[in-house]
Amino acid sequence: MVVATKPIRMVLAKVGLDGHDRGVKVLNRALREAGIEVVYTGLWQTPAAAAKAAMEEDADILGLSLHSAAHNTLVPMVFEEMRARDRGHVPVVVGGIIPPHDVQTLLDCGVAAIFGPEVSLDSIIEQVKALGVRNGRPARLPVTGSPEEWVAQTKRGDLSALGRLLSWIESDASTYEVERLLGSGPTRAVCIGVTGAPGVGKSTLIGQVLREIRRRGLRIGVVAVDPASPLTGGAVLGDRARMAGIAEDPNVFVRSSASRGAMGGLAPTTGAMLRAMDLAGMDALFVETVGAGQNDVEVRKVSATVVLVMMPGAGDDLQLQKAGITEIANVFVVNKSDLPGADVLVAQIRQEISREAKVVKTVASTGEGIPELVDMLLDGRG
Amino acid sequence: MVLARGAMATEVTEFEKFLTISGRPVQRVYGPEDVAGIDHDRDIGEPGCFPFTRGIHADMYRGRLWTMRQFAGFGTPHQTNERFKFLIRQGQTGLSTAFDLPTLMGRDSDDPLSRGEVGRCGVAVDTLADFEILFDGIDLGEASVSMTINAPAAIVLAFYIATADKQGVPRDKLRGTCQNDILKEFHAQNEFIYPPAPSLKLVIDTIEFCSNEMPQYNPVSISGYHIREAGSTAAQELAFTIYDGITYAEESIKRGLDKDKFLPRLSFFFNAHNDFFEEIAKYRAARRLWAHLVRDRFGSNNPRSMWLRFHAQTAGCSLYNKQPYVNLMRTAYQAMAAVLGGCQSLHTNSMDETLGLPTENAVTLALRTQQVLAYETGVTNTVDPLGGSYFIERLTKDIEEEAWEYIRRIDEMGGILRAIESGYVRREIADAAYRDSKRVNAQERIVVGVNAFEEDPGPPIEILKIEQAAEDEQVERLRKVKAERNPAAVETALQRIREAARAGENLMPALIEGCKAYPTVGEMARAMEDVFGRYDGGPLW
Numbered sequence: 070m071v072v073a074t075k076p077i078r079m080v081l082a083k084v085g086l087d088g089h090d091r092g093v094k095v096l097n098r099a100l101r102e103a104g105i106e107v108v109y110t111g112l113w114q115t116p117a118a119a120a121k122a123a124m125e126e127d128a129d130i131l132g133l134s135l136h137s138a139a140h141n142t143l144v145p146m147v148f149e150e151m152r153a154r155d156r157g158h159v160p161v162v163v164g165g166i167i168p169p170h171d172v173q174t175l176l177d178c179g180v181a182a183i184f185g186p187e188v189s190l191d192s193i194i195e196q197v198k199a200l201g202v203r204n205g206r207p208a209r210l211p212v213t214g215s216p217e218e219w220v221a222q223t224k225r226g227d228l229s230a231l232g233r234l235l236s237w238i239e240s241d242a243s244t245y246e247v248e249r250l251l252g253s254g255p256t257r258a259v260c261i262g263v264t265g266a267p268g269v270g271k272s273t274l275i276g277q278v279l280r281e282i283r284r285r286g287l288r289i290g291v292v293a294v295d296p297a298s299p300l301t302g303g304a305v306l307g308d309r310a311r312m313a314g315i316a317e318d319p320n321v322f323v324r325s326s327a328s329r330g331a332m333g334g335l336a337p338t339t340g341a342m343l344r345a346m347d348l349a350g351m352d353a354l355f356v357e358t359v360g361a362g363q364n365d366v367e368v369r370k371v372s373a374t375v376v377l378v379m380m381p382g383a384g385d386d387l388q389l390q391k392a393g394i395t396e397i398a399n400v401f402v403v404n405k406s407d408l409p410g411a412d413v414l415v416a417q418i419r420q421e422i423s424r425e426a427k428v429v430k431t432v433a434s435t436g437e438g439i440p441e442l443v444d445m446l447l448d449g450r451g
Numbered sequence: 452m453v454l455a456r457g458a459m460a461t462e463v464t465e466f467e468k469f470l471t472i473s474g475r476p477v478q479r480v481y482g483p484e485d486v487a488g489i490d491h492d493r494d495i496g497e498p499g500c501f502p503f504t505r506g507i508h509a510d511m512y513r514g515r516l517w518t519m520r521q522f523a524g525f526g527t528p529h530q531t532n533e534r535f536k537f538l539i540r541q542g543q544t545g546l547s548t549a550f551d552l553p554t555l556m557g558r559d560s561d562d563p564l565s566r567g568e569v570g571r572c573g574v575a576v577d578t579l580a581d582f583e584i585l586f587d588g589i590d591l592g593e594a595s596v597s598m599t600i601n602a603p604a605a606i607v608l609a610f611y612i613a614t615a616d617k618q619g620v621p622r623d624k625l626r627g628t629c630q631n632d633i634l635k636e637f638h639a640q641n642e643f644i645y646p647p648a649p650s651l652k653l654v655i656d657t658i659e660f661c662s663n664e665m666p667q668y669n670p671v672s673i674s675g676y677h678i679r680e681a682g683s684t685a686a687q688e689l690a691f692t693i694y695d696g697i698t699y700a701e702e703s704i705k706r707g708l709d710k711d712k713f714l715p716r717l718s719f720f721f722n723a724h725n726d727f728f729e730e731i732a733k734y735r736a737a738r739r740l741w742a743h744l745v746r747d748r749f750g751s752n753n754p755r756s757m758w759l760r761f762h763a764q765t766a767g768c769s770l771y772n773k774q775p776y777v778n779l780m781r782t783a784y785q786a787m788a789a790v791l792g793g794c795q796s797l798h799t800n801s802m803d804e805t806l807g808l809p810t811e812n813a814v815t816l817a818l819r820t821q822q823v824l825a826y827e828t829g830v831t832n833t834v835d836p837l838g839g840s841y842f843i844e845r846l847t848k849d850i851e852e853e854a855w856e857y858i859r860r861i862d863e864m865g866g867i868l869r870a871i872e873s874g875y876v877r878r879e880i881a882d883a884a885y886r887d888s889k890r891v892n893a894q895e896r897i898v899v900g901v902n903a904f905e906e907d908p909g910p911p912i913e914i915l916k917i918e919q920a921a922e923d924e925q926v927e928r929l930r931k932v933k934a935e936r937n938p939a940a941v942e943t944a945l946q947r948i949r950e951a952a953r954a955g956e957n958l959m960p961a962l963i964e965g966c967k968a969y970p971t972v973g974e975m976a977r978a979m980e981d982v983f984g985r986y987d988g989g990p991l992w
Contacts, residue, residue, distance in 0.1 A: 085552070085567065085568060086552040086553060086555075086556050086558070086564060086565070086568050087552055087572075088636075088640055088641025088642050089640065089641075089680075089681075090641060090681075091680065091681045091682050091768070091884050094881055094884065094885075095682070095884055095885050095888045098881075098885050099885075099888070099889075099892075111987075111988070112641055112988065113556075113564070115563075115564065137552050137568055137571055137572050138568075138571035138572060138807060138808070139566075139567030139568045139571060140567075141567070142566060142567025143566075143567050166805055166806070166807070168806045168807045168914050168916075169772070169806065169911070169914070170914060170916070185771075185772045185773075185805070186768075186770075186771060186772065186805060187771045187772055187773045187898075187901045189891075189892050189902065190888060190889075190892040191892060268872060268873045268874055270872075273987055276987065380872075382865070382869070405872065407648070432984070434646040434984045434985070434986050434987075435646070435983070435984030436984065
């Protein structure tokens, strides 16, 4: 089997309680410009959450950012968590504030490289690229295993295998092979697409929706789609950073996916990825896409329900006049409805879309309106 | 013609080469034409006179030196109490408290997420009992106490007030500053708990309470320091900080507070970065901007309300592990810029701050840096010695104008809460940080010992180690306090906090009386979270 060339995928996590994120964000952009797919999991990660993200994303390399002197406690825990998820082989690098007397301790623990504030971006990129590849192939791909095995393991609920299966779907698989192994019919699970303009709180909303669905005992899969940079092929896959409250929950599987410039904003393989998650036994599947334009019409092809998230005062007329998304959306969410103008926006939706349009007002940051929204999305399944 | 084109190319290249750290072009020479539009009386003013460009006092450091306020706080409250006493013996004139990350995030030492973090980067505080230890043997009526705390600031301020109550110190005698600037957490430092709107309400609660009961205390230190540490330009640091100040002022006025009672108690906190002239100009522009806003936007003619009093801290982001002794020189020049810019108090970073908490030796050297500046260099002998410089006056005006432009833009968006929700501020800062990193990476901006002059690693320096014992000790004390307190009284206190939050009341009375039953920071923070919700951050940039 020939392994196709594709970007190295790196998960970046800020582990611990510190919120200083200048370095990790600069590195995020620099790595992206260098052609690496970066999944930034956000602030306040626990070791378990960081390792879970690395497993779900099937990362070639895991980068930890620490500034709070908790590294000697947290880094060994990350390694334990990685081994527990069958990812002990993935290189782990550490950046941030690490005193010299702790460097050897971390290296002995298994850290592959340590980057202090003075290490140049070029040097970091070079080392990440070197670490992210093994024998000329992305490090994430193990020497053993095959798609058939991963499908069988996934059907038995093995989420570690699901991570590998998703990588195969994204990179090596032909459409024919995918359909042969996964089938092409509708999923057992309910499929929900969520879209909305930047700043409307879509990711926070999804985080709350996921928590509510978990409270009802259902298992969830999420595909978060982000546009790749057309220049280099790298991507900043950052949406999982907003799902912080469920970062450790093994019954929420989140996978980021680069659209790589595909028409419609969705990665070409999104439908197959959803089917793979369905095989793993997920009850509800979500696709989160970026933007709120013509590009997002594609979300309908993989989702029975399409949610458009809006907020008051964010160019309401423009939101509603975008022809494509409003025609295929069937649930409208007015988030941040504690801001002025929420009822005006609701009225505009009913007037311009349909008097019977399903509209829910939410305040995702407090959870207001979330149970009602989830009732609508699950449509009697939970 | 070929020669002319070559000359132009050279000129363009030269122009682009000479930039401030913020990326602002600097001319080869400045002269009278560069200050032609600046009127001394209207735009600059005498020291101590509107618009206070040259300083808020007529005699500045001839009358009184800046307060040498060094940050302190690590390990357990006992250890920090010892450090406070050490600093007082060394001549420090004000106490400044740094809290550990669990405390800053409203979590207790026994919270699973606190593991490995307790007592590192600051002192661990879980209940009022810890505050009693922290200030044991220190008269709160005599010491000026500053506290660096933001999201749970109202809780920690309540602890401070309750400790003073217990010491028998009248509230109107309490002096100091609480950072308590939640808006900059959404821009830069990310130490928030609740969404922006209820977070802002909590700050206004503290301003109202202090305005009424603690007239000598500064409830807010409106902070540009962290915005700059996150990578902003100097003008962005100024603009976003001032806009946060506008927000606190306007919300306080909306609540009916007396302008001339609370405005004099708003203090500011700026970064002192490496670009010497740019920093001096930034502080001068800050005073001028604020004076105009107070007079023209808030409608006060009281000079004390117009004063922009600021604390400065040297730039942590300018320090490096390599050749750490070089950090001493960076800090010294940064401190001089802060003084020539007219700061009211100053923290000089220790050379080892990128390696861990500072050792006593490093802290002493940092304090001596200020003392040499104050007593040996002569820069304190005259007010605003760089005033009138063509370059300084031009740069002051340029930075001020750029800041005004940002202020207008945020006004057009509908204010700072809207700018936070849309990610505008974070995006501006992240873009500036990235541009600067690329410049350093490409050696377009030289950092000595880091991207040039790298041969010699320099001698090793002593580094402070915080042992696990600090965490174990703190968790054990917390366990003891929990075992000994009255559970019914604790629950009553927490319920009272929830009720006050739900009713939209000022929360300070409930927090002060409630904390005397010894609920924990985490419990009090969760009580408010039950009403306000939790925030996981705005758009990613």
